Amino acid sequence: MTSNRPYLIRAFYEWIADNEMTPHLLVDTEQPDVIVPRDYVADGRIVLNVAASAVQGLVLGNEAILFSARFGGRPFPVELPIAAVVGIYARENGQGMLFADEDGSDPASAEDEAKETGEADAGTGSSDGSDEKVKRPALRVVK
Secondary structure, eight states: OOOOHHHHHHHHHHHHHHHTTOOOEEETTTTOOOOOGGGOBTTTTEEEOOOOTTEEEEESSSSEEEEEEETEEEEEEEEEEEEEEEEEEETTOOOOEOOOOSSSSSTTHHHHHHHSSOOOOOOOOOOOOOOOEOOOOOOOOOO
């Protein structure tokens, strides 16, 4: 089967916009074919405001997300392969979705992001039955 990621991105985008909130994409800029302004990348990630008022020509396709946006007052064409999108969420309340890597593992450095924001839900127990706390992915805005 094809990836469900592009369908989920479109669904969450519509849901966030319908609730009059601002959709943001968390993108892994170290994936191949990602075209973003490198001056705004931090720790291999970038957060992009993809609200209709912030971008022009937004295409949420099955293979890539394309749009033009202004960075520092200058227009820049952005291209994001779907596999590079780590998550989509509403800026105002953080509700959205983080995606597992296509191989089924959690997004890279999600544990570090959870530690920095303090917003991760902690679970207890692990596969070996210990009471070790497990960090869940969390989103943070990278500026």
